[in-house]
Amino acid sequence: MPGLKREDVAHVAKLARLTMSESELDKFTVQLGQVLDHASDMNALDLDGVVATAHPFGLINVVRDDEVRPGLDHDAVMAMAPDAQDGRFAVPRILGEAP
Amino acid sequence: MRNVRDTARDVQNGDASALSVLEESLAQIRRRNEELNVFLHVDEDGARAAANAIDGRIARGENVGALAGVPVALKDNLCQTNIPTTCSSKILEGWRPPYNATVVDRLLAAGAIPVGKTNLDEFAMGSSTENSAFGPTRNPLDTSRVPGGSSGGSAAAVAADMTPLALGSDTGGSIRQPAALCGLIGVKPSYGLVSRYGLIAFASSLDQIGPLTKTVTDAAMALEVIAGHDPLDSTSLPEPSPSLVAHVEDGVAGKRIGVVRELIDGADADVVASVERAVEALKEAGATIIELSVPEFRLGLSAYYLIAPAEASSNLARFDGVRYGLRVDGDDVTSMMEATRTAGFGEEVKRRIMLGTYALSAGYYDAYYGQALKVRTLTIDAFRRAYHQADLLLGATTPSVAFEFGSKTADPMAMYLSDVFTIPSNLSGEPAISVPFGTGEAGLPIGVQLLGPGRSEGQLFAGARVLEIADGRP
Numbered sequence: 001m002p003g004l005k006r007e008d009v010a011h012v013a014k015l016a017r018l019t020m021s022e023s024e025l026d027k028f029t030v031q032l033g034q035v036l037d038h039a040s041d042m043n044a045l046d047l048d049g050v051v052a053t054a055h056p057f058g059l060i061n062v063v064r065d066d067e068v069r070p071g072l073d074h075d076a077v078m079a080m081a082p083d084a085q086d087g088r089f090a091v092p093r094i095l096g097e098a099p
Numbered sequence: 100m101r102n103v104r105d106t107a108r109d110v111q112n113g114d115a116s117a118l119s120v121l122e123e124s125l126a127q128i129r130r131r132n133e134e135l136n137v138f139l140h141v142d143e144d145g146a147r148a149a150a151n152a153i154d155g156r157i158a159r160g161e162n163v164g165a166l167a168g169v170p171v172a173l174k175d176n177l178c179q180t181n182i183p184t185t186c187s188s189k190i191l192e193g194w195r196p197p198y199n200a201t202v203v204d205r206l207l208a209a210g211a212i213p214v215g216k217t218n219l220d221e222f223a224m225g226s227s228t229e230n231s232a233f234g235p236t237r238n239p240l241d242t243s244r245v246p247g248g249s250s251g252g253s254a255a256a257v258a259a260d261m262t263p264l265a266l267g268s269d270t271g272g273s274i275r276q277p278a279a280l281c282g283l284i285g286v287k288p289s290y291g292l293v294s295r296y297g298l299i300a301f302a303s304s305l306d307q308i309g310p311l312t313k314t315v316t317d318a319a320m321a322l323e324v325i326a327g328h329d330p331l332d333s334t335s336l337p338e339p340s341p342s343l344v345a346h347v348e349d350g351v352a353g354k355r356i357g358v359v360r361e362l363i364d365g366a367d368a369d370v371v372a373s374v375e376r377a378v379e380a381l382k383e384a385g386a387t388i389i390e391l392s393v394p395e396f397r398l399g400l401s402a403y404y405l406i407a408p409a410e411a412s413s414n415l416a417r418f419d420g421v422r423y424g425l426r427v428d429g430d431d432v433t434s435m436m437e438a439t440r441t442a443g444f445g446e447e448v449k450r451r452i453m454l455g456t457y458a459l460s461a462g463y464y465d466a467y468y469g470q471a472l473k474v475r476t477l478t479i480d481a482f483r484r485a486y487h488q489a490d491l492l493l494g495a496t497t498p499s500v501a502f503e504f505g506s507k508t509a510d511p512m513a514m515y516l517s518d519v520f521t522i523p524s525n526l527s528g529e530p531a532i533s534v535p536f537g538t539g540e541a542g543l544p545i546g547v548q549l550l551g552p553g554r555s556e557g558q559l560f561a562g563a564r565v566l567e568i569a570d571g572r573p
Contacts, residue, residue, distance in 0.1 A: 009453065016412065016456040017419070017433070018449055019441040032454055034512045039401040042470050045477075052472035053479060054304060055334060056290050056528025057553060062333040076197040082426035089421050091432045 004033040100127065100260040103169050103317035107210070110168030113157060117150040117168030121212055124170040128214070128261045135237045137255045139175050140183045141215035146170070149212045164210035165324055171206055172256035172265035175216035176223055177308070178297040179203050182213075186299050187231035188221045190443025191424040200297020201332070202266060202308050202325045209324040214262060217252030221445045222415065223273055223301045225249050226517050229508055230447040238281060240543060244501040247277030250311065254281040257311050264321050265311045270301050271403055272496075272521025274309045275533035279496035279546025282535045284318045284563065285311050287521075289553045290528030291336035293322075294329030302410035303334070305403075305525040314572070315534070315564045319343040322556065336554075346557035347564050352385030354562070355489045361396040362494020362520050362548065369539030370495045377493065377536050377547045380569035381562070389489050395474075395481035396523045402474035403522045404515055405458045409468050411448075412455030418443065450511060478526045486552045491562055495520050496533040496546035520548060529553050534563045536570050 006029045013020045013028075020028065054060075074087065083090040100123065101109070109115040125143055132138050156163050173179060176186045178196035185191045203213060220230035228236040228251030238246040239259035246255045250267025254277035257265050267274040269287040278285025286309040293308045300306060310321035320343075327340030356378075363374055382388050420426035420439030427442045429435035444452070458467040485492060498517060507514040524531040530553070533546040549562045 004457075008457070012453050012457045012460065015460060016452050017416075017437045017440050018444070018452065019437050028450065028453055031450060031511055032457065035404055035454055035515070036457075036467070038512065039405055039467065039471070042398060042401050042474050043466070045398075045470075045474070047470060047473040047477075050473040050476050052469065053475040054472070056304070056479065056526075057336070059291065059334060059336070064330060072197050077422075080194055080197065080423045082420060082424070091421055092429060092435050094432045096431075 004029060004036055100124065100263055102314050103166065103263045103312060103320055104314070106169050106263055107165060107167045107320070110153070111157065111163065115168070117153040117212060118147065120168050121146055121150040121170055121214070124214055124262055127259065131239070131259050131261065134242065135239055135255055135259055136234050137217055137236055137252045137259065137261060138172070138215040139185060139187070139218055139233055139252070142182055142213065145182070146212050146214045149207070153210055153212070164208060165320055166206065166209040166211035169211045169264055170214045170262040171211045172215060172217045172253055172262040173203065173213055174219055174250050174253045174265070174267045176219060176268060176299045177203060177266060178299070179213060179216070182216065184216065184299070186222045187219045187233055188443065188445065188448065189232045189425060190418045190439070194424045198297060201294035201329045203297065205325050211264070217256055217265060219252055220249035221448050222299070222411070223249040223268055223270055224411070224447050224451055226272070226276055226514055227507065228252060229504065230445060232445055235504060238501050240282060241501065241541065244503050244543070245280065247280035247501065249273040251277050253311050254278055254283055254285070257281070257283055257313060263313065264317060266308055266325070267311055268298055268306055268308050269525065270305045270407060271525050272518045274311060275496050275521050275531060275546065275548060276518065278311050278533045279535070279544070280501040282544030283311050283313060284315055285309065285533045286318050286322060287524055287531050288322060288326065288556060289336070289530045291334050292326045292554070292556070294332040294335050296329055296331040300414040302407040303414060304410060305407060315560055315567050316344065316347050319347050319560045341554065341556060343557055343560055347560045349557070349561035350384055351381055351562050351565050354386045354491060354558070355389055356381050356386045356562070357389045357391040357485055357489030357492045359396070359485070359492050359494050360390070360392045361394065362492070365519070366495045366498045367539065370497070370499060370545050373537040373539065373545040374493065374495050374547050377566055380566055381493070384565045391485055391489065391492070393481050393485055395477050398474050399478045399523045399526050400516070400519050402471040402478065403526060404454070405467050405471040406475065408451040408455030409458045410455065412452045412459065415448070415452055447511070475526045478523055482523070482527045482529060482552070490551070491555070491558060492550040494548050494550070496548040500539045500541070500543035500545060524550055530556050530559055532559045532563050534566045536566050
């Protein structure tokens with residue numbers, strides 16, 4: 001596995017919706033690289049045929065009857081929103097100006 | 100402060116009022132909270148109302164439940180209706196959940212009194228409580244040292260006699276490690292035994308809620324109350340809460356206990372000496388001791404520090420300034436989200452989000468996350484083989500006693516390595532308990548750890564009780 005590069009960290013920050021200063025990019029490149037280097041002991045293993053684990057006790061496809069149940073109180077939930085309008089979450093504009 | 104068992108008995112019998120027990124708890128919080136920074140929020144009025152209600156029901160002759168009048172501290176990543184819940188992060192400042200975590204409902208139904216919310220490493224990411232946006236918690240046994248983490252506030256609440264019971268959450272050791280560093284019992288239950296509904300998720304496939312207490316019986320009582328199937332958590336095991344208190348005095352006669360080299364190697368000499376003395380105590384109680392080596396446990400750390408951040412990066416995507424908590428304005432929705440997350444998350448949380456996002460990103464998913472999930476399977480298989488030879492496993496909980504503030508903050512990898520003994524049980528989803536056994540450097544407590552196969556909590560409490568007695572707490 002090639003070493004982690006500064007531009008990789010900058011790209012990941014964009015994906016994660018985080019703004020990084022120049023010095024943070026430098027620091028995280030070193031620190032994340034250390035963790036990934038430590039994880040390289042796994043790359044030496046032959047894991048062909050090993051099945052990945054999601055739930056430790058193999059619980060899958062949990063279903064329930066399709067019954068209508070009360071949800072959280074709408075007003076109580078909206079009261080915690082940073083901005084709301086007409087009972088809906090309000091956010092800054094999503095689309096650019098029309099061309 | 101009286102323990103859980105005696106408090107519940109005295110309150111139910113009318114020998115003490117729930118209100119008087121609560122006032123004692125609140126007075127101790129007032130005495131020590133400023134110095135120790137244990138509670139982020141204390142709900143004095145709500146707790147008094149709950150205590151009065153309990154006293155009223157007892158006066159009418161009702162049986163109010165197994166935890167009658169027991170004050171309990173909640174780690175601040177557990178939701179309680181209308182009580183500020185922050186995860187020790189600025190991103191949730193001001194948020195009050197519109198619902199109770201299932202564990203909170205069950206505590207209330209058993210007569211317990213939630214008194215407040217305790218400090219943690221932000222979003223439970225850390226091993227010292229130094230990553231809290233609201234400042235570190237101090238270890239009540241030595242205020243120059245950390246209480247451990249991430250449930251450091253919950254551990255400190257019990258160690259400082261503020262409450263006899265606290266709940267924490269354990270993703271890689273976050274209940275057991277602070278329990279060890281503060282001289283308490285700490286239990287990480289089998290994955291799915293306790294509902295995670297209302298626990299703000301860090302790494303959903305690893306997280307479990309569990310108790311921190313001063314005695315083994317207290318921990319068994321609390322776990323019986325909070326365990327059992329919950330339809331609101333689809334990973335919850337489909338079975339009722341097991342009988343645990345009844346097994347506390349079962350002993351270990353005839354049990355095979357495997358001492359695992361990888362759960363001791365690298366620990367300080369005083370910790371190793373405590374484990375060796377625990378081995379002798381278990382032998383004296385009639386257990387057969389087997390020496391084991393499980394090399395896969397070492398790989399567990401690598402797998403954990405990819406799986407946990409990967410799940411965290413996904414879980415924490417919900418904190419985007421839209422529905423709750425902090426919002427920092429921006430020109431459009433994306434810049435608002437970026438500004439909010441950049442201002443709201445602390446450095447360790449950003450580090451793990453970045454690591455997890457990288458491990459899940461195109462081109463690296465198979466090499467890192469996919470590989471880690473397979474190593475997780477190897478760890479589970481290794482446990483299974485070990486349990487062919489032994490009924491329970493024994494090791495240290497932590498490599499050292501409580502460390503000093505700042506000693507590991509500059510080097511994240513050093514902090515991560517301090518979780519090496521606790522991580523395997525989270526990967527396997529199996530239960531483990533930390534029990535105080537002897538003291539080490541500077542007279543500080545040492546925790547030894549008993550591990551067992553899935554749903555073996557009863558056996559773990561029995562083993563822990565043997566150690567508790569041998570350590571002089573009959």
